Amino acid sequence: DTAVSQTPKYLVTQMGNDKSIKCEQNLGHDTMYWYKQDSKKFLKIMFSYNNKELIINETVPNRFSPKSPDKAHLNLHINSLELGDSAVYFCASSQDRGRAGAFFGQGTRLTVV
Amino acid sequence: QQQVKQSPQSLIVQKGGIPIINCAYENTAFDYFPWYQQFPGKGPALLIAIRPDVSEKKEGRFTISFNKSAKQFSLHIMDSQPGDSATYFCAASKSSSASKIIFGSGTRLSIRP
Structure with a gap:
């Protein structure tokens, strides 16, 4: 029944590795986003897609x-x-x-060591 | 460039008090102003939102006051309860462009029993 679900919830990995985070929504919405929340709780948009088309790319490194x-x-x-x-x-x-308004998933805490 | 400025950074209020969180925006093209509530370990959840054609909106114990000329809006929580303790984010977006929600820096609210 979760509206926006993302996996995994926690991800610990070493520098240099490649990782993926998955997200699914069952609300029938046409727009999806990725936001990054830093240690100071600041929320910054990274990407936005509307009907599978990229509409926002907020100067995120192309490693993402x-x-x-x-x-x-x-x-x-x-x-x-x-x-x-x-x-x-x-x-x-x-x-x-x-x-x-937007509906958020529970978040993925990524820790790079 | 901080397009939505939020204050205070943290706030402690006794149970039953009325915490007030303030936000100011710069871009007059913004036409949708939501507030989000975030509990530890959870994603932000849409709490209440207002459009600039009204000066106030109430939903339960939560009220948004909006001052278009001053480009300011605020969240008031009536009869605050310890369960309201969370981080609150104001945000703004504009319908005319691609979906991009700009968040304030957040207010960590603590309601003392």
């Missing part, structure tokens, strides 16, 4: 590559992980390009 196989899924792949990538990553979805 989102993929949307269909409008219910938006995965995030990260290559060559760095210490500074440690954060909580949130997937979210909204209807009508966010004109009515």
Whole structure:
């Protein structure tokens, strides 16, 4: 019944590795997002997809590559992980390009060691 | 460039008090102003939102006051309870462009019993 679900919830990995985070929404929304929350709780948008099409890419390093196989899924792949990538990553979805608010997943806490 | 400024950073209120969290925005094109509530280990959850055609909106114990000329809006929590202790984020977005929700820096609210 979870509206926006992302996996895994925790991810601990070594520098230089490649990892993926998966996200699925069952709300029928047309827009999905990835947000990064740093240690100070600041939420910053990374990507936004509308109907599988990338519409926002907020100057994120190209080591981060989102993929949307269909409008219910938006995965995030990260290559060559760095210490500074440690954060909580949130997937979210909204209807009508966010004109009515977004629903967030529970987050993936990524720790790079 | 911080497009949505939020204050205070943290707030402690006795049970039954009325915490007030303030936000100011710069971009007059913003036309949707949501508030999100985040508990530890969870994703932000949409709490209440307002559009600039009204000056106040109430939902239960939560009220948004909106001052369009001052480009400010605030969240009031009536009869606050310990269960309201969370981090609160104001946000803003504009319908006319691609979906991009800009968040404030967050307020960590603690309600003392």
